[in-house]
Structure formats: structure tokens, C-alpha cells
Amino acid sequence: MIRAVPVLPDGRVRTLCRMCDSRCGIEVHIRNSVLADITPAPDNPGNQGRLCPRAHAALDLFYHPDRIQTPLKRTPNGAFEPIGWDQALDEIAGRLKAIVDQSGPPAVGAWKGEGVGFFQQEGYIRRFIRALGSPNYFSNDSVCFNGRWLGHHLVNGFWNPFPYFDQADLILLFGSNPPVCHPPFLREFADARVRGARLVVVDPKLNPIGCWADVYAQPRPGTDAALIWGLIRLVIESDRYDHDFVDRYVVGFEKIAAYAQRFTPEYVEAESGVWADVVRTIGDLIVRNRPRVSLYAGAGLEHHPGGVNTVRASVILSCLAGAMGRPSGLFWPESPRLASLDSRNLFLENGGRPIGADRFPVLAQMAGEGHSLSAVNAMLDSGEHRLRSLLVMAANPAVTNPNVLKVREALSRLDLLVVSDFFLTPTARLAHYVIPGATFLERTELHVHPKYQTLYLAPQVVRVDGIPTGYELWRDLAGRLGLAEWFPWPDETAVIRHLLEPGGWTIDDLTAHPEGIQYAPLRFDRCLNEPLPTPSGKVEFASQYLKNLGLDEIPEYRPPEAFLPASPEFPLTLITGARKSLLYHSRHGNIDRFRRVHPKAEAEMHPDDARNLGLENGDTIRLVTAGGALIVAVRIVHAAEIRPGVIELYHGWEEAPANLLTLDEVNDPISGFPWLKGVPVRVEKI
Ligand SMILES: Nc1nc2c(c(=O)[nH]1)N[C@H]1C(S)=C(S)[C@@H](COP(=O)(O)OP(=O)(O)OC[C@H]3O[C@@H](n4cnc5c(=O)[nH]c(N)nc54)[C@H](O)[C@@H]3O)O[C@H]1N2
Numbered sequence: 001m002i003r004a005v006p007v008l009p010d011g012r013v014r015t016l017c018r019m020c021d022s023r024c025g026i027e028v029h030i031r032n033s034v035l036a037d038i039t040p041a042p043d044n045p046g047n048q049g050r051l052c053p054r055a056h057a058a059l060d061l062f063y064h065p066d067r068i069q070t071p072l073k074r075t076p077n078g079a080f081e082p083i084g085w086d087q088a089l090d091e092i093a094g095r096l097k098a099i100v101d102q103s104g105p106p107a108v109g110a111w112k113g114e115g116v117g118f119f120q121q122e123g124y125i126r127r128f129i130r131a132l133g134s135p136n137y138f139s140n141d142s143v144c145f146n147g148r149w150l151g152h153h154l155v156n157g158f159w160n161p162f163p164y165f166d167q168a169d170l171i172l173l174f175g176s177n178p179p180v181c182h183p184p185f186l187r188e189f190a191d192a193r194v195r196g197a198r199l200v201v202v203d204p205k206l207n208p209i210g211c212w213a214d215v216y217a218q219p220r221p222g223t224d225a226a227l228i229w230g231l232i233r234l235v236i237e238s239d240r241y242d243h244d245f246v247d248r249y250v251v252g253f254e255k256i257a258a259y260a261q262r263f264t265p266e267y268v269e270a271e272s273g274v275w276a277d278v279v280r281t282i283g284d285l286i287v288r289n290r291p292r293v294s295l296y297a298g299a300g301l302e303h304h305p306g307g308v309n310t311v312r313a314s315v316i317l318s319c320l321a322g323a324m325g326r327p328s329g330l331f332w333p334e335s336p337r338l339a340s341l342d343s344r345n346l347f348l349e350n351g352g353r354p355i356g357a358d359r360f361p362v363l364a365q366m367a368g369e370g371h372s373l374s375a376v377n378a379m380l381d382s383g384e385h386r387l388r389s390l391l392v393m394a395a396n397p398a399v400t401n402p403n404v405l406k407v408r409e410a411l412s413r414l415d416l417l418v419v420s421d422f423f424l425t426p427t428a429r430l431a432h433y434v435i436p437g438a439t440f441l442e443r444t445e446l447h448v449h450p451k452y453q454t455l456y457l458a459p460q461v462v463r464v465d466g467i468p469t470g471y472e473l474w475r476d477l478a479g480r481l482g483l484a485e486w487f488p489w490p491d492e493t494a495v496i497r498h499l500l501e502p503g504g505w506t507i508d509d510l511t512a513h514p515e516g517i518q519y520a521p522l523r524f525d526r527c528l529n530e531p532l533p534t535p536s537g538k539v540e541f542a543s544q545y546l547k548n549l550g551l552d553e554i555p556e557y558r559p560p561e562a563f564l565p566a567s568p569e570f571p572l573t574l575i576t577g578a579r580k581s582l583l584y585h586s587r588h589g590n591i592d593r594f595r596r597v598h599p600k601a602e603a604e605m606h607p608d609d610a611r612n613l614g615l616e617n618g619d620t621i622r623l624v625t626a627g628g629a630l631i632v633a634v635r636i637v638h639a640a641e642i643r644p645g646v647i648e649l650y651h652g653w654e655e656a657p658a659n660l661l662t663l664d665e666v667n668d669p670i671s672g673f674p675w676l677k678g679v680p681v682r683v684e685k686i
């Protein structure tokens with residue numbers, strides 16, 4: 001049993017759930033020094049007294065019998081032996097120093113995963129790698145939200161990840177599944193529907209929210225941009241867009257108006273498979289319900305090689321629908337005045353170029369990070385630019401990254417791989433050293449929610465002897481490398497005091513307001529009253545910055561065939577990673593009660609495709625793509641649930657990784673994203 005010391009022996013501690021990025025308010029109940037229960041906090045603006053079932057899984061993970069509780073060292077025969085904390089850090093620091101002395105700091109990289117989120121923990125990792133003198137910071141964000149982040153920033157210079165859906169008259173969801181992925185937004189959808197708001201869902205797979213839709217369109221994967229351009233054309237043709245807005249705020253309107261001409265409803269139907277009259281119906285809904293339109297693009301749009309352009313086109317459509325400067329649409333959230341842990345600008349200004357910056361300069365310049373798929377190539381490189389060591393925090397790329405066989409080969413070639421995790425994952429099993437990871441219940445953390453412009457303190461609920469928090473790990477490692485001045489704070493509370501200083505807040509202020517402090521009034525029209533943080537200061541329908549880099553000035557539509565020519569070898573299309581309610585990427589498969597709900601990997605298939613292939617429900621099939629092959633069971637779904645010709649497979653199964661099939665070298669030219677959804681595939685009956 002884990003050596004847990006809760007901050008109080010009995011009672012409740014108010015904090016935030018970080019079992020996903022929604023960060024709902026929770027109360028952790030402690031009874032006789034045991035973490036006994038988690039219930040919703042009543043007054044958090046996000047969850048408003050509700051929780052999803054994953055919140056309780058925090059306790060399943062915390063007390064899990066397989067949880068790693070001491071550092072582990074891999075022995076020559078491949079087994080792991082427990083070692084002491086000082087020995088682990090001394091040896092890791094010694095080996096890092098030797099690599100830096102021989103090959104220079106850039107031979108060392110760090111890789112952050114979704115497990116630790118995007119602010120304070122990310123800051124530590126960025127800071128550590130910068131202190132070492134390496135530009136090589138990588139993260140899951142190279143396959144997560146960076147595509148959408150870039151798409152929005154290229155057009156507007158900002159991104160409010162979530163609009164206020166409850167204030168919309170029309171919600172358009174493209175490739176997203178909020179009931180499963182962001183449960184707190186269900187309340188907003190429900191409120192909007194009660195008021196009579198319309199809902200359009202565009203997804204090749206009927207996900208739960210699709211069942212609520214007024215219009216459900218099932219496109220051929222990777223062709224959303226054709227539909228979006230068709231809608232842009234209809235809005236321009238209707239002349240019901242705001243001419244004054246376009247004249248005052250927009251660069252490049254004529255270019256997009258000319259380009260949109262070819263996207264007639266019939267052309268959109270030929271490209272995307274969405275019927276021409278459905279295209280017209282959606283266009284009509286936009287025109288009638290503007291300007292209170294919430295257009296939300298999920299991971300379904302960015303996991304394609306044309307992803308950033310698709311997102312850019314969706315932002316242009318939102319702007320033409322009048323969504324700029326409205327709570328239901330596009331607004332420019334303010335950031336709180338906090339000190340920065342991260343020193344990315346410092347590095348980039350000094351000419352630091354992370355791995356992948358030559359191929360994907362926009363990612364490096366705008367998001368300030370290396371390209372994780374190029375990092376994998378650099379681990380396999382034998383030349384002077386070889387990446388020799390990687391420090392992985394809360395990520396499982398041996399399952400979650402495309403082309404997992406290559407990822408595993410690359411990780412096993414490293415001279416030093418250190419992984420911090422709760423469990424011996426496929427990634428951790430390749431490590432030289434495994435560091436036990438602290439759950440969010442074990443750390444004190446600041447959180448910022450841009451939608452509400454709210455700052456929260458999530459206090460530590462429990463301490464575990466022998467398990468360092470993320471901060472303690474980086475601090476102690478930096479100390480051993482002579483870099484103590486980068487981590488001068490004794491503990492996480494001191495870090496938070498430092499972070500709060502510029503804004504004049506104190507820890508007591510935040511403790512007194514567990515529901516969060518709104519750090520600035522919400523000014524939805526800010527984006528209409530201040531120059532935008534784009535090169536021109538305006539809304540960039542056309543981007544000179546991209547043009548100068550030899551990239552698409554306007555977000556042109558490129559069909560999937562532009563990236564991989566159609567081949568009779570691969571007649572079907574594979575989409576991966578539609579989220580499952582109780583699983584989280586490669587996580588939670590080891591929670592028995594969750595496993596009973598999602599027992600095994602299954603490829604979902606349309607009944608017509610199954611019939612053509614002579615398949616029955618439960619048959620075993622081999623899926624083959626240009627990337628690899630995988631044997632898996634088939635589940636034949638209802639005819640309405642998936643577009644004919646499309647196969648869906650969840651991406652988090654350790655025993656059946658969908659990422660054996662995805663393509664790491666077919667990339668979005670702007671973000672460098674791999675091809676995770678829409679990959680040409682063949683099905684063989686076994
Ligand atoms: N339970 C749970 N919740 C999660 C996660 C989890 O693993 N589990 N992960 C979290 C993370 S990190 C993320 S990034 C978010 C993602 O959150 P969302 O983007 O809201 O959801 P996904 O399930 O990734 O939705 C992808 C949808 O896109 C569809 N799709 C696939 N290809 C296409 C296409 O070409 N066009 C269109 N229009 N749709 C397409 C899929 O069928 C699927 O329904 O979820 C977060 N929430």
C-alpha cells in the first residue's frame with residue numbers, strides 16, 4: 001500500500017480535477033487518513049456541481065497496486081531494480097553531463113505528455129531544458145492541439161479554445177465529441193438547445209452529440225475543408241456578411257472570395273460526399289442565425305495533413321458569420337499577469353533552433369517547440385545531430401505517437417532514456433531509469449482558465465514519501481548539474497508565490513477563493529478594439545508570413561489524395577482515436593471497473609463493408625496501411641453510425657496500437673502533424 005500522508009487526517013480538501021484538461025472543481029474527502037471519495041465542488045464556473053466518472057478514477061490511480069513507488073533502474077538483463085532517490089538522480093545527472101560534454105546540450109531533449117497539462121508543469125520542463133542549453137523541447141502537442149492553435153493564431157493572432165456555446169443560436173461541431181471529451185460543456189449545449197439553438201454535427205462517425213443534431217453530415221475523412229469553403233461561398237453569395245467588418249479588419253478578402261468560387265454545393269458533394277442540398281441547408285442556417293454562431297473544430301480536423309488549412313478556413317467562416325467579438329464565437333482572452341517559468345523566447349531570440357525547425361519553421365517560431373516526429377528521426381540519426389538522451393514526463397509515445405515501431409526502435413537506441421510515470425508503460429519499459437510520477441493530488445499548482453479568465457490554486461491533497469513532485473524532480477536534477485540558480489525556490493508554494501508576484505496576488509487570496517479569481521473583466525470585443533497580434537495587426541484571411549515561407553497564402557483545400565495518391569491496394573479509410581468515455585489515450589486500461597466497460601480493441605465498420613468482405617461481428621481482421629499492419633477484432637455497427645468505407649479504431653490500446661497503422665512521414669506542411677485520421681487502409685479477413 002502506498003505511503004500516503006494526506007494534508008489533514010479527516011475532512012475535505014477543495015481542489016481541481018486534472019483527469020482531463022477541463023479541470024472541474026472537486027472536493028477530496030479524507031477519512032482516517034485515507035482518500036475516500038471525490039465529489040463535485042458546488043461553485044466552479046466550469047462544472048457547476050457536476051462530475052464525470054473519470055474524476056473518481058484519480059483514486060483508482062492513486063492507490064493502484066501497480067503504481068511505481070521508487071525509482072527503477074534497468075539492469076543489463078532488462079529487468080528493473082528499485083534504487084534510492086539519490087542514487088537515481090546522481091546517476092542520471094552523471095550520464096547527462098557526460099552526454100552534454102561529448103555532444104553538446106542539444107543532444108539532450110525533453111518530452112512532455114498530456115498527463116501534466118499545459119502550464120506550470122510544462123514550464124518546469126521547458127525551463128530545465130533551456131537551463132541545460134538545449135532548444136529541444138517536445139510534447140504531445142505536436143499531435144494534439146497545436147494544429148488548431150496555429151490555425152487560429154495564423155488568422156486572428158489568438159485562440160479562445162472554447163466559446164460560450166450556451167449563448168449561440170447555431171452550433172457547428174466539426175470532428176469533435178464534447179459529451180465524451182469535455183463533459184462540462186454538455187450543460188451549455190443543453191441550455192442552448194432549450195433556447196432553440198440549432199446544432200450541426202459534421203463527423204464520419206455518429207458520436208453521441210451527433211444524435212442530438214438538427215443536421216448531421218457524414219463527410220469523407222479529410223475533406224472538411226471542401227465543405228467549409230462551400231459554406232464560405234454560400235455566405236459570400238448571400239451577401240449577408242458584414243461588409244464593414246471585412247473593410248475595417250480583414251486582409252485578403254478578395255483572394256478568398258475568388259478562391260471560394262469553385263466550391264459549388266455540387267463540387268463539395270463530389271469531394272466530401274456531403275449532399276449538395278445538405279451543404280445548402282447548413283449555409284442557410286449560418287446566414288439565418290448569424291452572428292451568434294459557435295463553430296468548434298475538434299481533433300477530427302487537425303489530425304490530417306491538410307489540418308491547419310482546414311482550421312484556418314473554419315476561422316474565416318466564423319469571421320464571415322459575424323462571430324468575432326462575441327461570447328458565442330471568437331474572442332481574445334486576456335492573460336493574467338504572471339511570472340513566466342518558461343524561457344522559450346529567450347532561447348529563440350538567441351538563435352536556438354529545435355529539431356524539426358528546418359522542416360516546420362512555423363511550429364518552432366510560433367509555438368516555440370521542436371517537432372516531436374522529427375525528434376524520433378534524430379534519435380535514429382547516426383550523425384552529429386543525433387538526439388542521444390530524452391527525458392519523458394507523463395507521456396507514452398510508444399503507444400500514442402504514429403509509427404510506434406519506429407518510435408520504440410528510436411527510444412531503445414538512446415544512450416539515456418528517463419521516464420516519469422505512474423506505471424511501467426510500453427515507453428517506461430524502454431527507459432534506463434523510471435522515476436515514480438506524482439499524481440495531481442500530490443502537487444500544488446496554479447491553473448488558468450482562459451474561457452472564464454480565472455486563476456485558481458489547486459492545493460496539494462496528499463504527500464507520498466519517496467515520490468517527488470515534478471518540481472522536486474527538475475529542481476534536484478538541476479542542482480546536481482550546477483544549474484541550481486534556475487530552480488531557486490525551495491518548494492512548489494514558493495514557485496507559486498514567484499508566479500503570482502507581477503499580478504500582486506497572494507496564495508491567501510487564491511485560497512480564500514477556491515472557485516477562482518477572475519483576473520480581468522471579460523471583454524469580448526477586445527479583438528475589435530485593439531490591433532490583433534498578427535503580422536498585419538488585422539484578421540489574416542491571406543497570410544504574407546506563410547507565403548514568404550513558401551506555404552499556402554490562403555488556406556487552400558487539398559484532398560487526401562494530394563498527400564498519398566489513391567491506390568486500389570488500400571480501398572478503405574481508417575480514422576483513429578475517437579475518444580471513449582472512460583479511457584484517456586493509453587490510460588485507464590488498468591482500472592478493472594473501467595475495463596469492463598471498454599474490454600478490448602475493436603475496429604468499427606459499416607455493415608455494407610462487412611458484407612462485401614464476408615465478415616461477421618467479432619471476426620478477426622488484419623488492417624494494412626502504407627505504415628504497417630495490425631490484427632484486431634471487428635465490430636459491425638449500425639448503418640447510420642459510420643460512413644460506408646470508413647473504419648474507426650481507438651488509439652490507446654497497449655495490446656493493439658492503432659499507431660502501427662498511422663503515418664508519421666505524411667505531414668501537415670505548417671504544423672508538421674502526422675496523418676492519424678483518414679489513412680487509406682485495406683482489410684483482410686483472417
Ligand atoms: N474520455 C476522454 N476524453 C478526452 C480524451 C480522451 O482520451 N478520453 N482526450 C482529450 C484530448 S488530449 C483531446 S485532444 C480531446 C479531443 O476532443 P475532440 O476533438 O472533441 O474529440 P475526439 O474524440 O478526438 O473527436 C474526434 C472526432 O473526429 C471525428 N473525425 C475523424 N476524422 C474526421 C474528419 O476527417 N472530419 C471530421 N469532421 N471528423 C472526423 C471522429 O469520428 C471523432 O468523433 O479530447 C480530450 N478528452
Ligand SMILES: Nc1nc2c(c(=O)[nH]1)N[C@H]1C(S)=C(S)[C@@H](COP(=O)(O)OP(=O)(O)OC[C@H]3O[C@@H](n4cnc5c(=O)[nH]c(N)nc54)[C@H](O)[C@@H]3O)O[C@H]1N2
Pocket residue numbers: 112113114115116140141143144145299303393394395396397400401402420421422423425436437438439440576577578584585586587651652658659662676
Ligand atoms: N492514432 C492516434 N494517435 C493519437 C491520437 C489520435 O486521435 N489518434 N490523439 C493524440 C492526442 S490528441 C494526444 S493529446 C496524445 C496523447 O499522448 P500522451 O500524452 O503520450 O498520452 P497518454 O496515454 O495520455 O500518456 C500519458 C502518460 O502519463 C502518465 N501520467 C499521467 N499523469 C501524470 C502525472 O501527473 N505525472 C507523471 N509523471 N505521469 C503522468 C500516464 O500514466 C500515461 O502513461 O495522443 C495522440 N495520439
Ligand code: SF4
Pocket residue numbers: 017018019020021022023024047050051052053054055182183184
Ligand atoms: S470532465 Fe471529468 S475528468 Fe475532466 S476535469 Fe471534469 S471531472 Fe475531471
Ligand SMILES: [Mo]
Pocket residue numbers: 114143144145
Ligand atoms: Mo490531445
